[in-house]
Amino acid sequence: MDFNIDLTNARKAVSFPVEELTHFINGGPEKTVRRRWLRSLVDPKSDPIFSNIDRPFLSRDKYYIRVVKKLKKMLQLKKLYSLQKDDWIYLTTATMEMCISIPHDLFFIPTMERQMSEEQSSKWLPLAKDYSIIGWQYLTSIILETTATYIHETDEFEIHSPTLTSIKWWPGALARTSTHGVVFARLIIDKKEYGIHSFIVQLRFLKFTRVRIPRENMMMRFSKVSRSGHYSTPPHKKIIYDTLVANRTGLIDMSALFLSKVLTIAIRYSLVRKQGDNYKDLNNENLILDYQYQQYRLFSSIALVYVVFFNGMFTRKLYENNLKNIEKMDVSLMAEVHAISAGLKALCTDLVTEAIEDARQSCGACLNIGHGYSHLSGIPIILEFYAQYTSAEGENTIMHLQTGRYLLKSFLTAKKGFPIGGQLRHLSSYSKILMEKCTAETLEDLLDAETQLRAFCHMYLRLLSNLDNSIEISVATHPHGYDGSKADHMIDIIHLSRAYCYYTTLTNSHEGLQSVKKERPTIYPIIRTLIDLYFINTVINQSGDFLIDGYYTPHHISLLKEGQKKLLNIIRPEAIGLVDAWEFSDNDLNSALGRGDGNVYRALYEWVKMEPTNISERQGNIVGYEEGLKDIYTGKYLKEIGIDTVRPKL
């Protein structure tokens, strides 16, 4: 089939070397080669089991069976080629069949690696890596009513959930597949409580009514319980939570991947679909990507892809630095890593969820319903899978509260004149930063990287200082003191956390850009333009927070609005390159709208003909006809209740 002409022309207009961007995304040319090879392993040409073409039409059970069959095949490939962790995770994400493997590989296995003693690891890890056991991490409720009580006589723990409310409900595939779980429960020895620890439990269902597990099933890298029931304290009581940070890192990476898939579909479709702007001139059709608003929506989301990508790298570095420290029993970075990764997880998943939904709607930009809603666009299935992540791995409200509280605590430290290190070291000069006003005069001035960051820093510090002041005032009279006062400012704490996260996502993006400038200078300008667009969008969407103390003037906002439009024009010819660089296969995207060759309508037409209902209708079996439609069309439903009607002929 020929390639769509408009899409082909669009590709010719890209001015940067797309393959350089591919290398950047993958982490180097060797990784690009490796990943292309990995994708070939799961191409339908290698094995038809990997074809996704009928996926939109499968029932829930049939879909699940398909996933299991693909997983089995992939595990064989894993063994045949001795695929290690990174390759294996790439393979599973490339096939979109992650509902089983992601929790197991990204969460269950790392938890065991982090928290099991060497002896425990040597027994459990091979089983997990071979999928002999399949696991998940169960947190039950935040109150953690689930207890693990040591039974001296049998050298066991008794896991118990006393009430219905502590049952962890897990909708979806995991409940069907998992054989084991990491359960977080309150450790009790001789009626004394030792706080929350993690245990590995074999399970079919999650209400624990006095389930016995061997003592060795408690993860004992840091805390230990001996045969005599003696408890050894870990270096930091929250040390087991670092697995949560690992989860957040994986999630941020995955967010960039999912959003780039959706945008590949939406950008390609927008370079194929034409639409006129009014009824009068029926020949005045433009590609929908030539409309400013479509550009605004989609290019803003492309910018978000790369911001999230840079922040995945940042969070991973933060996590790994902390890990090195923990190995030396140094927990000095822990609080910061937790607090910052929490807010980043929340902001990234919130913004990406909105962006995926917006891209879906952008494919419906015409008077008919458009295709975005239909499963044949490939977008609903991504949204369905991704939508859980504003709640999973830490509900976003709770995440922002953690970050916000950490900021308030650090601010108090800075106010007292104590030194602040790490990510928040700028707090030491907070009063100086708060006194600044923006002196930029042109758009170019405003877009200078350092100037951008100073503005965002000022903006969040203003909110932080105001909030601190507000809480202080209300503490004086609050019946529940400081905690009560904070509870009365929850809305502001969350807003503060978001503002800080805008600042830190921008900072991390500019930092990442420095490496790009050095290592891949040919792609630096376009990626820099995207980060500039993220900056401008954030200012315009939160303009009140920049205007409130006069940091920016109305004229600055006005310059940035003009700049926004200019940047859209710059990005326009490069857009297709920015998504093609991710190299998703047609089978992976499984989208008629997002096909690499741009033959959207023919694909839709063929696909719809394939739909089982359509096939059976063409064969004369219309679903629902015998069961009721016939009676409705013919009026028999009226006869059944004793009403005779004569139906006029049409």
Place this chain on the structure above:
Amino acid sequence: MDFNIDLTNARKAVSFPVEELTHFINGGPEKTVRRRWLRSLVDPKSDPIFSNIDRPFLSRDKYYIRVVKKLKKMLQLKKLYSLQKDDWIYLTTATMEMCISIPHDLFFIPTMERQMSEEQSSKWLPLAKDYSIIGWQYLTSIILETTATYIHETDEFEIHSPTLTSIKWWPGALARTSTHGVVFARLIIDKKEYGIHSFIVQLRFLKFTRVRIPRENMMMRFSKVSRSGHYSTPPHKKIIYDTLVANRTGLIDMSALFLSKVLTIAIRYSLVRKQGDNYKDLNNENLILDYQYQQYRLFSSIALVYVVFFNGMFTRKLYENNLKNIEKMDVSLMAEVHAISAGLKALCTDLVTEAIEDARQSCGACLNIGHGYSHLSGIPIILEFYAQYTSAEGENTIMHLQTGRYLLKSFLTAKKGFPIGGQLRHLSSYSKILMEKCTAETLEDLLDAETQLRAFCHMYLRLLSNLDNSIEISVATHPHGYDGSKADHMIDIIHLSRAYCYYTTLTNSHEGLQSVKKERPTIYPIIRTLIDLYFINTVINQSGDFLIDGYYTPHHISLLKEGQKKLLNIIRPEAIGLVDAWEFSDNDLNSALGRGDGNVYRALYEWVKMEPTNISERQGNIVGYEEGLKDIYTGKYLKEIGIDTVRPKL
């Protein structure tokens, strides 16, 4: 089963008479009685076919068959009790089985009523009302490549879609059920084009390859084509589009209904579920509705329910006034009705979609994934159905462009000193309004109704005047003149439309409140508080637009932020009453979280046991086990590729 004690206590704390609110929602006590009776007709106790309890577990086909069976039964009830339009529509929305009936009753039938001549109506309407034919309104693409060419010889029109791009893709139930459609197509007589007209076409599939229909199938109330092919001009060439306005009105009403269902679930759950704020004090559990942020999310959405409700009333009145005029061939109100209903449709569907999604997330507010994601909460199914409406009935971007352009056009008229009537008559004093600054000193001052509206009017007028200026400046040098300049300001036009819609939704709410104050004074205070909350939220979320010209000062914003928290405290005890008043049955909500008696966990537990997969698992049939899981667990998948492994015992 006993009622949950917290929920019961919450109900006792409501200070206004909930039944008065019910009467307000229904339109009077007689209507309340009527609707309770209508709901009893579709209660499972009347006929088990109406039970929704297994709905989350049905496959797509089985669900469709269930809908058809329910529809058949409901049509029998319709005939038995001679239910007229309003009752019938209420009945279908009460059963949530609207995928067939809503397009047919809310869109197809009204289109025929509005646009068919008396003779045509008398033939077609009885067939439609009996569901002897089932229809939809097909717009195909905005370019309307579909043509209707008059064939003199046979007195027919030939409907033709020349290319694949003009096929209207209709995913979902409609394609299976519809026997006929209203098709909008370009009328061509003797090679001359007469613009877009509507035709009724029998159809199975939507690619029209030279389909012939009788001439009488063209809807001829306004435009006519005679046997000799003579065309009579209608009084206004866009007169057939008034059906679009009727659609938007229905949609706005439906939006309030859907959101109130979701909030009934979320509020009840938030009054049952407890959660502690931190790990330290495991006894410090509060109802999640006692957390400020949960209040903020959910009460803001309750406020939106009533704002949307008032705006449904407003749009209906606007539509009906226009209708009366059209009957007298007076089309003076048409342009305004179209422009304003377009923006209102867009703003309401955008805000309600966000609110439903936010309520879903709010039910996941704990470290486990929460229940909001699961189909057993009842929310995903509502979101799935509703999510199409940001694209259907007019894609929201297009809608805002229509409103925005109308505002610009009217502004030009006002600038020239010509009189402006109707909804935009305030434009006559635009320069005076633009010179104002807010003189309020206290929160009470700011919340005065007139003061609220003056602020919103000023805010949108500032945007309008700035945009007009900006466009004028760029026209001077733009290669494509005024149209080109507008295209370069699409982002601003859409932002302007949203701003105007915030103003008009607030205006219409205060207007509606005046009637409430007179007729049902006991519920006035709480509804007024909700509208005030909508006002405050909008200012805070768009604070940049109020600060940009100094209309509001930072102090005003500060007062409003405090006010926001105060209003949340006022609403807290009333929240359950505000949702209970809608009187949704447990079967209708079909939600374990939103049960009237609050027994959430027991319901979830029982429901999960009911799930076919769980049942078959308990019977030993695990989906996917034979097909692949067994091979994975036991390591047989390795043997199949020639790798022998010894699996260690656990």
